Amino acid sequence: MAMNVTAAARKKILFFRVLSIQQRLPLLICVLLLCMAVALGWLSQVGVKRASVDMAKERLGSLTAQLSYLFGQSGSLVLSATSATVDNENIKKFVNGDRAGIVADSARQLLDNLRIDSTWILTELFDARHQLLLRSSPPGKTTKVNSREILSAVNPAPHSCQIGKLLRIGDSIYYPIIAAVTDKGNVTGYLARWRLQAATLKAIAQVSLLLGTNATLYVGNSDGSVWTNLIGPVPAPPVTIQYDKQDFFEYERQGDSAVLASAMPIPNAPWSLLIEFPRGMIMETSRRFLHWIIGIGAALVLFGILLAWITSRNITRPLNKLTRAATKMAAGDYSVSVEVERGDELGKLARAFNAMTVRVKNAQDDLERKVQERTMQLNTANKELEGFSYSVSHDLRAPLRSISGFAAILKEDYASKLDAEANRLADKIISNAKKMGQLIDDLISFSQMSGKELKQQPVNMEALAKSCASELLQHEPENKYQLQVQPMPVCLGDEALLRQVWFNLIGNAIKYSSKNPAPRIEIGYKKEATASCYFVRDNGVGFDMQYGHKLFGVFQRLHGQNEFEGLGIGLALVKRILNRHHGDISVEAALGKGAVFYFSLPKIKDHE
């Protein structure tokens, strides 16, 4: 597993390395800018969000405070009007039992006056024992409100005047105002007013103007029992409102929309006031800000990539030019040079490259000139050598022919006049002239070896060795030599020259084993790592290995002329041929135990 991880990581790094510099720089800058844009965008987004929420909270707070104050003010006006009525002498007298006509009329009038508009649905006056004394209500309307229940629940103190809790009856919401009629410190009766909690359209418009369109105002009992949006009853908000201070809440309203809300108790009433702002509205600013940030960030990244692309192109273009020039130069075109139009590091590099090109070109030209000179010298030398061998072959042979020719004529024409010794001497002249002719021939073929071009082709070595052996053995008595030729692979070389190699080596083997009563010649092949190695083994006279190094020199012989015929040029020729084939020759021998000549040729790739 860990292996896989490191392999994957290495692969990633490799992938990055495979990219050209021109791609790498923009990629890097793109990643950098993206990181920066995301980080900055996130940070400022968070900041803007917090600021929006703070601003919204401030606004909510001030709105709730203002509205709660306004509600409180209006409540206090209602209360003071109610207090004034309760403190009226005629009301007190009426409660105390003085129900004279004037007092009763006045009290009735006062109660009617408290029903200022249609929202005030009922005013009732009770005695201390909660017995209804007087009632004022719009004609023809019945209400389901019950003042006595409230009176029992509240049990107002002397001089008290208070607004009661909101009460829901059907789809309407009402609230009572209860005041105690006090005479000389004792509660002598009660006044109860009921009002429908319903804002007029005008009032709603005013409130929404104050709040803004998206905000919603709610009023409810502080204990959470009844809530209204001033039009009808609504579900209570999922919050617990503290009675003595302003509070902020965040919750979800009506299933999906999150809201930010502020609640505050209303003075002079057991009510609280709640204003809700949809969160979406608050976040609108930050969302818009986010869009801007994304737009600007994207533009910045694109601009950055473009800039980086141009910059890296500016760097890589001259580099590419240099690379092309260097490639051309590597391919052997030394005439290249790079345009230099800049003074920066790349310009310096280009200038250095140009200087190098010039130097390399000069060196190359110099070398070529030298090679040409040498080749010419070599050709001249070769021509001279050719001329030399030509004149040797022609001019040296002519007198030799004359020597042997005239000696022969002497013998032929004056045979009767010459004695035996003279005849022997004439023979010596003839045979020496012949030997010298042979020497000249060998020397010429040896010297011509280096001048000849090799005609390389696949050569069947086994067939070649067999044909040489049979040609050499045709003058020997049949069955004298035991010949063994092993299978041998094909090799690459000049067939005529390789034939010469076999011819000389097999010829030597025959010659030097001729004095063995059972001469045996073995021709074979030995596999080697880098070369094909062939050998010729005989059981002839052999030689002492301490003279082995002399064997391959021109005119070097290890045996006397009277022992074995030969001029001492055959093995030198063989060595030269093999060297020209990038091969070599070596020998293993012991005096009286025969010799093995090994020669190696470079392997053909197709064969093994």
Place this chain on the structure above:
Amino acid sequence: MNNQEVEILLVEDSQDDAELVIRALRKINLANKLIHLEDGQQALDFLFAEGMFSGRKLMERPKLIVLDLKMPRVDGIETLKRIKSDERTRLIPVVMMTSSAEEKDMLISYQLGINSYVVKPVGFENFVKAVTGLGIYWLLVNTLPELNDGES
């Protein structure tokens, strides 16, 4: 020298070699109608009846020309070229007999239309064999078309 009936024209700068050739041919009786000249210029003068041979009849052509390769003044190759490029002498068999076994000499000789190229053996025995063989073949075995006089 009898200029009238020449069968073999031997062009050889070496007196010794010429003597050996003539001796070998004499042994088989082919040296009677032989003329020996010492270089190519003399040979050409003889063939085209110029210079010292200006009185000679052109009609009488040798049956065989034996050329050496290396000679003073005009060498064997040049002589061969002139012989083979002239209508009058083109059909005469020419044998190059030389010490040179050089490939390029052989090549240019055959390119110029030599009829035979013989490398002189160094040993006298072989030399005699080669010369006699050559004489017998070209003078006795080989047959030639009627040598009509190309000159009008």
